[in-house]
Amino acid sequence: MDKKRVSANTHMKVIPIRLDASFFFERAVQSLDRYHYDKALKYFRRAIEFEKDNPMNYCNLAGVLSEMGQFEESNQVLQEVIDTIDPSMIECHYYMANNYANMERFELAEEALGYYLENDPKGSFLEESDELMDYLSYELQRPTRIKQIKAREGLFEHDGARGLLEEGRFTEATRMLEAIVEKQPDFMAARNNLALAYYYTGLFDKSVATIKEVLELEPGNLHALCNLAIFYQHLGLEAEVQELIRTLRKTYPMQLDHMFKMATTMGILGEHDGAYQLFKRLLKLGEGESDPSLFHYTAVAACSIGRYEEARRMWKQVQKLDPGSEVAAYYLRYLDTKDESQEAIKLHYHYHLPFEEQFRALTKSEHGIPEGLKEDPLVRSSFFWALRHGDYATKLQVIQAFGLIGDNEVREALTDFIADANEDDYLKRAAIFVLRDMGIKEPLMAHLGGESRMVKDAAFGLNLPTWEAKWQAVIELAHRNMHGRYDLIEQHDLETMWIEFLTRVYPNVPRITKVEGWAAALEYLTAKMYHRAISYHEVAARYQASVSTIRKNVKLIDEVCGLKDKMDAILSQLLKIKQ
Template structure:
C-alpha cells in the first residue's frame, strides 16, 4: 500500500513537443488566418514573419495589404514606402498599392503622384489596366485632365501582345522570333524574357530556356514567373537540392495579383505540392469572373484528386463539363477518377488542360477527319508534339511526325526542317519527316543531315543509283498514294515510296516496261500492307485498282525477287518473336 502511494505521488514526466518558430511558421499561420478571413490574426502573424526575415519584402508587402483591408491606409503606406526605400526598390507594384490607399483616403493629388510613378517605373504592367481606370477616376475627382505619364510597360507592348497570342496559338517558332527582336530593342522587358523562356521550353530547347530564365533572375532576383519556371526546370533536370530550396521559398509566397496566384498554383501542382496548389486554385475560384473558366475548375479538380478529396474533384470536373460540353477532357478525367476510387489506377494526375499524350493519339486514330479543330488550336497539344519530337523514343517520334503532317502549317514545317538537320537523329525518322514535308506541299530543296553529312534533297533526288526519273514511274507512285490515302498512315505511305524507289534502283537500267500502272500500284500496296502486317488479299487490291490478280501477283514476285522483301519480313518477325 505504501509502495503504491509512493508511486502515485511521483510527478509525471512532462511531454515537450518542439515547435520551430521561424518566418515560415508564422507565414503559414497568417495564410490560414486569411483563408478564414481572420485579418487581425493574419496581421499579427505577418508582423512576426517580418521580424524573423526583415529583408524579405514579401512579408512586409503582405502586412501592408492586410492593413489596407482593415482600413489603416496610413500605416500601410508607411510600410510600402519603407519597402521601396530600404528593402527592394524594384517592387514597383508598391507605388500602385500606395496610390490605391491615397485614393481611399481621398488624397487624390498624392494618389495621382504615386500612380504616375508606378506607370513610369513598372516594366511588366501587371496593374496597367487598373491603373488606367484609377487615373480616369482621379481625373474626375480632381476636375482636370490627368497628368501625362510615359508608360514604361507599354514600350513594345503591342509586339509583346502579338507574341503572347502566338504562344496561345501554339506558334512557338514565330513567337520566338518576335520576342528575340523585342528583347534586342528593350533589354529590360522582363515579361518578354519570361515568355521567351517559355517558348523555348515548349519547343523542347531546355538549355536555351534555362539560360533565358537565369538572365531574368540576374536582372530581377525576385521575379515570380522566372522563379516558378526555374523550379520546373530543376525538377526536369532532377536537381533536388536546388529544387527543395526554391520550393521552400515559393511555398512561403502569397501573391495578391491573380496572374501571379495562377502561376504559383500551377507551378506548385507540377512540383507535386498539391495542398498548396489546391489552396491557391480555390482562392482564384472565389473571384466571380474566374469561376466561369473551365480549365480553372479542371486544375482545382486535379489538385483535389491528388490530395484524396475525390468528392471535390468530381464536383469541379462536372462543372468543367458544364462549362466546356464539347471537350473530351472532363469525361476522360472523370473516368480516371472512377478508376482511382476503385484502386484500379493511382494518382497523381497531370494538371495540363488536355488529354494525356497517349490519349491524344488514340483520339486521332478514332478520328476519320484528321486532327479535330480544338486540338489544332490547343497550344499544349502542339507543344506536347514538339516536345516529343525532340525527347520521345523512336516510336513516339514516328507517331508525332505523322501527327504534325496532319497539322501541316508553317510551325510544323519549321519543326520538321530543324529535326532533319540533327546529326544524331535516326535516319529512317528523318526520311519520313522529309516525306511528310513533301506531302504537305514543300517543293523547294530541303536541307538535311543524311548518311553522316549535310545533304540537299531535291524533289527528284530519290536515289543515287537512279540518275533519271521517268514520268510513268511517278504516275504509278501517285496512283498508289492516292488510293491509299485515308486508309494508310504517312509512315506506311512513305514505306511504299521507298519500296518503289528501291525496286527501280536495283533493276536499273533494265526496268520492265510500265504498261499497266494499275497493276504496279496494286502490287506496291499489297507488299506495303504485308510489310506492316496488315491483312490484305490479291482479290481486295484487284478490286480497288481495277487490275487482274494474275498481273498483280506477277509484279509482286518481280519486286520481291529484286528487293528480298519476304526475307526481310521473316528476319523482322524472327527478331520480334525472340523479344517475346
C-alpha cells in the same frame, strides 16, 4: 504736412507695369480661371505678339479656341506650330486628334492620334489616348488601326507574341520575342515568355539560359522562379528543383496573377497541398465563378491529396460551366471506377484530356485531327516536344500527325528535323515525304547517309543517277488509289520500297510498259507489310491490271528487297506504338 507726407509715400510706391508676354500670359490664365474665354483668347494672342517663336503660346491659344468650340481654327494654329514653329511638339497631334473627334471627323482623329502615339517617347497623354482610342473604335465600329505606341514600345508586339503562344504558333512567337528582347533587354515579361517559347519547342538549354538571365537582372522574379523550377523538373535535376521549392514555399503571393502562377507551378512540381490552398484562395476571391479551368485545377489538387469527394464536386461544377468538355467526364469516370487501394492515375494541371489520351484518340481517328485540336497549344507543344525528345515510335507518330496539321510551324519543325545529324534516317525520310505531301516542291536540305545534301526529287538520299518519268508515274498512281485508305507512313513506305527496288536492280531496271501492274504490286506488298487484309483480285480490279502481272511484279520486288525482314521489323514497330 501729413497730407504731403502721405502723397510723397504714395508716389514712391508706384510700380511700372511691364507689358510683356508673361504679363499677358498671367492675365490669360486668370481669365480662364473665371471662364472668361474671350478675354483669355485676346490675352494669348497678345502674348504671341511679344514671343512669336514660343510654341507654348500657340498651344495655349489653340486650347482656348478648342474650349470655345472653334475646333477648325484650333487645328490651324496647331498645324502652324508643327509646320513652322517647333515640329518636335508631338503633343500637338494629340490635341488635333481631340479636335477632329469633336468635329466627328473620326478617320482624321485616328490618323492624328496614331501619329502622336507612334512618335511620343514620353507618353504624356497615354491614359487620355486610351480613352480616345476606345471612343474612336466605338464610333468607327472597328478596332483602331493604331499598331504601335512608342512610349510602350514592345508592349503591342509582346501582346501579339503572347497571343501566338496561346495559339500554339511557337516558332512565330519565338522570333517576335527574340526581337523584343534584343531591343529592350530589361523587358522581363518578354524574356519569361521567350523562355516558355523555347521550352514549348523542346529547346530546353535555351529556355534555362533565358530564365537565368531574367534572374540575374531581377533575382526575385516570381514567374522566372516558377518557370525555372518546371524546366529543372523536366530535365531531372531534382536537387535544383527542391531548392527552388524551398524558396517558393516561403513566398506569399498577393497579386492574382502571381497567385495563379504559383498555384499551377506547385501543382506541377507535386506540391499538391500548397497548390490546393492557393487555388482555394483564388476561388474565395471570386476568380473562378465562371471559369471551368480553375475548378478543374482545384479538383486535380484535391484529388492528389486524397480529397476525392471535393474533387468530384469540383469536376461536376466544371460540367455545369462547360457541358461540351470531355475533361470533367474523363476524371469523373476515373473517380467512379477507382479502387481505394489502387495507385491514383497521373493527374494533369491542364484543362485538357491527358496528352496520352488525346494522342491515342488521334492515331485511331479515321477523319484526321479535329480543327480545334490542331490549334490547341497544349497538343501542339506536346507534338513539338515529342519530335525532339520522344522515342522512335512516338516520333514516327508525330511526323504522321504533322502531316495532318500541315501549317507553317509544322513545316519549320520538320525542316529542322531532317537537317539534324542525330536523328534516324528512316524518320527523316518519312518527314521528307510528309513535307512533299504538304505541297513543298523546292529542294530540302537534309542530313542523310552521314552527310548533308539537297533533296530535290522522289529518289531522296539514294544513288540513282536519273529518275524516269514512268517510275514517278508508278508512285503517283499508287498514291492516288491509296489516298484516304492508307496513312502517310504507309504511303511513305510504299515509295521507299519502290525506290529501293529500282536502286538495287539499276541499271537493269525491268521495262515498264504499264504502270498499273507495278502500282498494284506496291500497294499489295505495302498492305502485307502492315498486315492489312488484301487479295490479288481486289488490287487487280482497283488498278485494272491482270492478276498474273501483279503476282509476277510482287514476286520480283519481294526477291530484290527482302521484304520478309521488313515485315517483321514493321510488326515490331506497330506493337511498340500500340503499347
